[in-house]
Amino acid sequence: MRVEKTYSPKLSVDGVTVDRRDIEMLEAIDEHGSMHAAADALGRSYARLQNRVVEIEEAVGTITERKRGGSGGGGTVLTDTGRELRRRFERHDAELDGVARATESVVTGTVRDRTGELATVDTSVGPVMALVPEGAERVQVGIRSDAVVLTDPSEAPDPDRTSLRNRFRGTVERIESGDAIVRVTVALALEGADAGDDPDPDPDPVELQALITRASTDRLALEPGREVVASFKATAARATRIDAGGDESERA
Amino acid sequence: MRVEKTYSPKLSVDGVTVDRRDIEMLEAIDEHGSMHAAADALGRSYARLQNRVVEIEEAVGTITERKRGGSGGGGTVLTDTGRELRRRFERHDAELDGVARATESVVTGTVRDRTGELATVDTSVGPVMALVPEGAERVQVGIRSDAVVLTDPSEAPDPDRTSLRNRFRGTVERIESGDAIVRVTVALALEGADAGDDPDPDPDPVELQALITRASTDRLALEPGREVVASFKATAARATRIDAGGDESERA
DNA sequence: CGTCGTAGTATCTATGACGATACAACGCCG
DNA sequence: CGGCGTTGTATCGTCATAGATACTACGACG
Missing domain, CATH: 2.40.50.100 (RNA polymerase II/Efflux pump adaptor protein, barrel-sandwich hybrid domain)
Structure with missing residues (x-):
């Protein structure tokens, strides 16, 4: 029986729990500067992605700065809070990874x-x-x-x-x-080792x-x-x- | 931002990954001696529960001994392998719990x-x-x-x-x-501490x-x-x- | 030999998550 | 002032998961 220890890290804030998928979303947004580009890069739909960002923000606070209109049509940037959330998750993941591998x-x-x-x-x-x-x-x-x-x-x-x-x-x-x-x-x-008292062969x-x-x-x-x-x-x-x-x- | 570290432990064997829900299922089966009683106690449907047991067994091996007919109509008992799986999961969970709490x-x-x-x-x-x-x-x-x-x-x-x-x-x-x-x-x-060299205030x-x-x-x-x-x-x-x-x- | 409570199986349906699509709102820029 | 690319929002279809239900198979026991 080859058993492998696995896990999925999560951060729970207020009511919502953010998982790895959410963090990947934040990474993509951070990298591409817009939610549309992030959605494309991840192969996800913009609508869900946008909804999720709002959901998380309702619990965690402002994790993105979203602008519509303007030069380039607008865009989305991670706030420091958003970046901090990412780091928190990475650390948590690293800890759990240590446990799963040790x-x-x-x-x-x-x-x-x-x-x-x-x-x-x-x-x-x-x-x-x-x-x-x-x-x-x-x-x-x-x-x-x-x-x-x-x-x-x-x-x-x-x-x-x-x-x-x-x-x-x-x-x-x-x-x-x-x-x-x-x-x-x-x-x-x-x-x-020489005790005959304890008849515990204990394999x-x-x-x-x-x-x-x-x-x-x-x-x-x-x-x-x-x-x-x-x-x-x-x-x-x-x-x-x-x-x-x-x-x-x-x-x- | 009150963040709580969470996780969900999983054991991955062959192709299937057993999670806490599966383990709770095994516990209920072990306790009640039949899958029907277990399903009732968990508020789950017998059908899904039975399917899941078969799925897990295909990967892990014989984790239950299921008998139909006979006195009492039959019943299901966990095998040693099944119990071992439970213990493995509990240990894994305890480890991860340690990480999440420390x-x-x-x-x-x-x-x-x-x-x-x-x-x-x-x-x-x-x-x-x-x-x-x-x-x-x-x-x-x-x-x-x-x-x-x-x-x-x-x-x-x-x-x-x-x-x-x-x-x-x-x-x-x-x-x-x-x-x-x-x-x-x-x-x-x-x-x-007295080094003026490194201008790293590092808060x-x-x-x-x-x-x-x-x-x-x-x-x-x-x-x-x-x-x-x-x-x-x-x-x-x-x-x-x-x-x-x-x-x-x-x-x- | 029928009864009973279990395991085993198939089918239908509800639910939730998510992609796809369409459209409005916004605001700089040419 | 219209175009463009973004955010924001609503609706529909799809898919996977799981409950609900109905039925068969089994085997000891009265």
Whole structure:
């Protein structure tokens, strides 16, 4: 099952939500200086396009300066507000794109302590601090690979002096290199590996992926087999509830 | 202009993209044990619902076990694949939700060095390593607040031993407390504040927001005025291009 | 062997979004 | 003062999505 994470960014103002199509419209208007030219360039009808601009303006404010008559017949120019709206959207899109592309490591566990939206989740690699939805007991914790920090175990920062709440030892398992970005897969050390108490075979890979720069890979001299400390913030780890776990305790 | 960041999560498999509505459908089926009951509960028509299930199954595989006839007339049950699809979606949604809710700090600057998708951006607070789209020169760098790590300046980790590429000194400006999560706003120190060379007044707030746990706030003894080091990974900083900057160099 | 509640399928219709088209309003310019 | 190219507005047709409805197929159970 080859699943691809997708999304469609939107900005919601007052009642209207502007989507990518609207932003492309603004871009075309900005580029061509008139709504007719923009409509032609986009292969859209002028009427709809004009209506949409008015709709957005009713919620957002003046995003265009539209003139009819005059030299050249008039024209339409984006205002600063309009440009700001574009930039807002681009930033939002970039953020979401980051999430959709960064792989995610998943660990399952059960919620122990909880304070508000934050909780400690017991997993096979030890306790994990994460954001947990209300009332969840059995959860999957997702850790975004662009939020994982790798450090040299010899000079690991004092955990009391940073806001990095989650720290795990592990060994580098795999390194996949891109242009400037490298994806490092770390096999986490299981907690109490010799404990016969907990009969949880947990077939979880217990792998943690980290997206770091190639330069960092070199500085840390990372290579398969090397020991590292992987840390991430509690606010970058998000849990989702699992209803029935692996059990089919329904419809007996 | 009160803008709210929104999004709609989607999972794309083969040709079809399943959205939140599909997932809600699966949930209802799982809960009620039959597609008719699910359709009623959702206020949707059975026909469309049934068609949709088949469509998704053609791409994803068997997500339901549908039986007709038999005791009770039959029924529909989610398969493990179906449940897995649900969980995948929930995780994806949780990630995107994190992005939409975490505030973002924005710094503008110009691209200097670049290696692949990674580049150094010169800003008023110094160089920032970030992911930069191709061909961009003048950019806005967005830094997600849940990716910013705060550390005590006295015991700041050796930058050569971690994969945290961006480090900035600053002073705590504001602390907004939630239940368990605290938002800390850090005023970054400007680079070369006495330099008369660079006539860039840059009205940027040059503020960096960090989302950290309340416990971390206590351990670091954070309070307004206190000096801290704020760090974040290059892979967590994303730049978007600015076309004309503040200048209106078009349509003379 | 008929009943019942489900799955499966086909057809019609309502709705909304959008393109296509036509026409009025505007204002500078030759 | 008429022409031109724009904005603004109204109307119609088209298309896709989805609800409504009606019907068949299925299979355990009384």
